[in-house]
Amino acid sequence: MxxxxxxxxxxxxxxxxxxxxxxxxxxxxxxxxxxxxxxxxxxxxxxxxxxxxxxxxxxxxxxxxxxxxxxxxxxxxxxxxxTWLANKESKRINDVSDECTLSLMISNVYMYNREYQRLVKVVKDTMPDVLIMVETDLKWEHGVKEIEEFYPYTIKYPIDNTYGILMYSKLQLQGSEVKFMVEEDIPSIHTYVKLRSGDLIKLYAIHPEPPSPTENERSTERDAELYLVAKEVEQVEGPVIVAGDLNDVAWSHSTRIFQRISRLLDPRKGRGFFNTFNAKIPILRWPLDHVFHSTDFRLVDIQRLPAIGSDHFPMYIRLAYSPDRPNDEPLEDPAEEDEREEAREKIRAAL
Structure with missing residues (x-):
């Protein structure tokens, strides 16, 4: 046997x-x-x-x-x-001024989770500069309303289809847009965040649809959204951060192509998995919630935060914008033409 x-x-x-x-x-x-x-x-x-x-x-x-x-x-x-044995893409920095840092918390709250106060407590304990919440409906917007006293700038698009998104910021937001890049009922937030130093950071907050029997029978739409963002990032002049529940793991073929096109860095490399899903099943956990950043940032802190009743753990990261001390060039090779063509084909198929 x-x-x-x-x-x-x-x-x-x-x-x-x-x-x-x-x-x-x-x-x-x-x-x-x-x-x-x-x-x-x-x-x-x-x-x-x-x-x-x-x-x-x-x-x-x-x-x-x-x-x-x-x-x-x-x-x-x-x-x-x-793993800790591998090279680190994001270089760490310790001597840094608050003027040039940005702390970010991302949390897939699980729409049917109604333990609002657990999230509120984590937010109050962490006090990130920017908070991104996904799977948020109107009940979640009302359930965490008390945190708005800390966050004068907000972008809200709550929906009851598990793809609502809310953004709260201590820092000024400029040129903010809610876009529907691939599917008409799945929003993403594209905005500039003005640091205390006055520098502007382009921030993308996304939550594409996963491949699953209950959501989407194929990964085409998810991959297309990742590749569309990557192609946009490639054209941005200045610092960029892409954050959210990507419904994809860091080591997948599609995420690697996303990195090779966008030339963004993954701060988890060389530091650990930081598994955020599934918070309720320890043996089946993998990293679904991501923060990628351009080479003009250095890492100050990264951690997985305590459970909030969702099937995802929140993630926290603090980055320092330091264009005078940039990271080394990305360890991922630039996208080859066959990878770019694969991305174009996925985008055509999805759109």
Whole structure:
């Protein structure tokens, strides 16, 4: 029985690893982008079991072990940049003035969660300069109304379809727009944030639709929104931040193309996964809530915040705008022409 279980789990690991190589947008294929760390660990455990249990004089036992080894190595390579052993993309800075810093909190509140005060407490404990909340309806807007005393600038688009978005800011917002980049009922916020130093930061707050049987049967629309933002960022002259629940993991093929086109940095690389979903199921967690920034920022602080009753943990980051001491060039290679063409095809298919 034990041998059978090990073999079945090994086959699941192999299928889950290599099915992602299919360039298909079906949700049941793209789902396997998410649990790559879990598949890497499962593969390691199964390898130990195979070595102890199988008879390598039987040819298919030997082949199974070889293929599982390849799958485990592949998964480990994919998630390695998010371990403490890897190089850091975002350089840290300690001696910094508040004048040039921006602290940001992002939180997918889960629309049906009504524990407003848990979020309010985290906000009051953290006091970010900018707060982005997604999956917000009118009840959430009213439920957290007391925080408005700290935030004189707001952009609100609450909807009861789980794609509402609210932004609260201590800092002045300029040129603010609510856009519907791909789908007419999924908003994103595009705005400039004026730092205390007077510098303007372009901020994109997005929450594209995930590939899932209950949301969207394909990943095309999600990927298209990521690529559209990346192409916009590529044309922006000045500092940029992209933040939100991207409904994609940091190590996926689509997020890597997003980074290669936008040339933005991921502050988690070399520091950890910072898994934000699923807050209620510890064994099934991966990083869905992201902050990417241009090379003229340095990292002051990054942390996952306490649970608020949602299926997502909030994320907090504090960045310092330091154009005189920029980060090194991004470690991701620039997008190649075939990747740009893939992005164009996804955008055409979605629009």
């Amino acid at each position: 034990l041998t059978t279980i090990i073999i079945v789990l090994s086959v699941i690991t192999i299928i889950g690893t290599f099915i992602k190589l299919l360039k298909e947008d079906a949700w049941w294929i793209r789902f396997f982008d998410f649990p790559q760390a879990q598949l890497a660990v499962l593969g390691m455990l199964c390898l130990v079991g195979l070595i102890l249990e199988l008879d390598f004089n039987i040819w298919w036992h030997f082949v199974l072990t070889l293929v599982l080894t390849a799958a485990t190595v592949y998964e480990s390579i994919i998630v390695f940049p998010y």
